[in-house]
Amino acid sequence: MDENTVNNRDEQEPSKPSRRNFLKNIGLLGAGVAAGAGALYSGDIFEKKKAATGESKVLLTQDNKLVEVDSLEMRVLAKNPTKLMLEKGREGIPGKRWVMVIDLSKCRNARRCIAACQDAHQLKPEQYHMNTLQMQDSPGTAPYQMPKNCQHCDNPPCVAVCPVDATYKRGDGIVLIDNIRCIGCRFCMAACPYSARIFQWTTPKDADKHNGEAYNVELNVPQKLGTISKCLFSADRCREGKLPYCVSACPNGVYYFGDENEDAVTNGTSKETVRLSKLLRDNGAYQLMPELGTKPRVYYLPPKNRLFPFEPSTD
């Protein structure tokens, strides 16, 4: 039946009440009531709001969007901040694949990276997320200083062996540790070929000062007795769009940090952003012990044409 025939029939029999018309009327009435009620209700809410508010606030959401929220609409979540940060910390920053490049030709063992790192992560002097090692590959080759941190492997042996999923690999490449869950078995330390992990054998630094603070999994502070710590690629800084603590602190331009997906890394000292693939290609970049199949996310540029002579450290 097409539209014309319907119209024709309606014109022919205008006054006869049909079941169809009856239902149509009911529907219209219902819609009208609903619309009216809706309008009244929203009007009521609007009035209430108008009466009680006065200001709106601009907030940054977890996925980095600015939103405007009325101050009265905001309510404090019942969740404790530690739990919230733990959940947030499980998810990587969308679209990112963090990567670090360490230029060995520029390192003169200033150890400012270490100081900045230890300061941010509440570490004692002998506890290293980042350590500079004096390396000599074989007797005939020249010694060099090598900053060494967690390699944030794409095939992380530490994550594989963890019995409780306390250490985990995020979508953005960062390997993190949930120290509310860690049982302190130290299997991850045994599994790591880079000796990247440390353990809180005794009361952590300034434990009294930080006692009771919410635990930030992306910064791994406050450090917890009897649990693991290691380099986190400064996941908290990544979320803010900043460079990691060590990268920013280096006075000699050793570190580049950035996003593999964008193919761009930024030098922490000069703040110059360069193409990652070109940097790696032009400088003969390599990885630490790639034969182990760990697929590190840290690249090294060999200590060629060095800016500083090698000075062996005493300790």
Add this chain to the structure above:
Amino acid sequence: MDKIISDLSHHIRLNKGFFLWMGFLVLALLACTYAYILQLRYGLGVAGLRDYISWGLYISNFVFFVASSLVGMLISAVLGLIGLKWVHPITRIAETIAVAFAAVAGLVIVMDMGRPERLANVFIYARFQSPILWDVTVITTYFVISLLLLFIPMIPDMAVLHKRFGSLPSWLKPVYKTLSLNWTDHPEQNRIIHRSVYILLILIIPAALSIHTVTSWLFALTVRPGWDSTIFGPYFVSGAFVAGSAAVIIAMFVFRKSYKLQDYLTDLHFNNMGKVLVLVAFVYLYFNINEYLVPGYKLKRADAVHLSELMTGHFALMFWIVQLGGLLIPIILLLFRSMRRPLPLTLISIAVFIGAWFKRYLIVVPTMSHPFLPIQHVPENFRVYTPTLIEIAITLFSFILVLIIITLISKFFPVIPVVETARDKGLDPLKRIES
């Protein structure tokens, strides 16, 4: 029959010697408990462990305990299923050792945890990719099967002793009655017991192989030199038989002396156990040669460092004492029949047993002492591992607990199966009751 019952059960009573021994053990246990309380309060730092050598005494001891518990399977299942009658008086000793060591092994691993109060996380957040989960699973399984293998063959003994052993302490009577499960030597009952033991004996073989293979994988599944080995499973299993057989021989000697079982644990049993020990020691020697010779021939850089530290470096003294005194010399001595008499065999077994403990230390610590990347800019105690007194006391705690468990089981239950011994001699254990 009465003589067998009284010979095998006369030790089941509370006497001065027992109280003295138990009193000593309990006091020692309490002293060592204090050490653990200190560790709970101040953290694992009270042990000598640090960031590079992060597994030490506790993990070595854990491996050793799992190893020692494996002998239950060797004696009961392997030798038992072959049909060797002479092992009958030894099976319960072997199972007692298996139960005690397996039970405490679980505790030893908790002592190594930085946050023992979070133990439940292992079950709440269980991640089956982790070998620790496999280990928890198989050790629990092995413990349960061992406990059943200790208990089920004991059911007839409980009934017989309850009915016929006049001097059974009155407070033990209801225990025996309950544990006897109303056994009356009915053919159907015996069939069920025989059946279940037979099934358990078969089940315990894969369970036992699993516990020590998985324990070896805690190391072999890492890439570190000295652990990165494909033969770690059989290497550990054969080593476990060495440690366990030595433990059984020592226990046989002690029980024979203190419970006066000379007529039941005869020179023949010691001679045969000596042969078992030398056999498993030969197998272990074979795996040792493989484990050291193969990487030693190629001398890849990391392996070279590891082997030279073991054989000529920091660990050389311990290494050679363990390999010669704990394995090679015992093998040579045990080839002579005169060395397999009770006393010399026991002395050799003590050397083997102690050697087996230090062998685990040599498997765990040297590898951790030499990671791929150099250890730099850290205090001296990060480079060299020295166990602390607290750590040693906590390790002793586990040994004392094993001794307490073995003492209690052996003191309040017949060490040697009564009914089985009677049947082997053609006697009917319940004859007088029925007539």
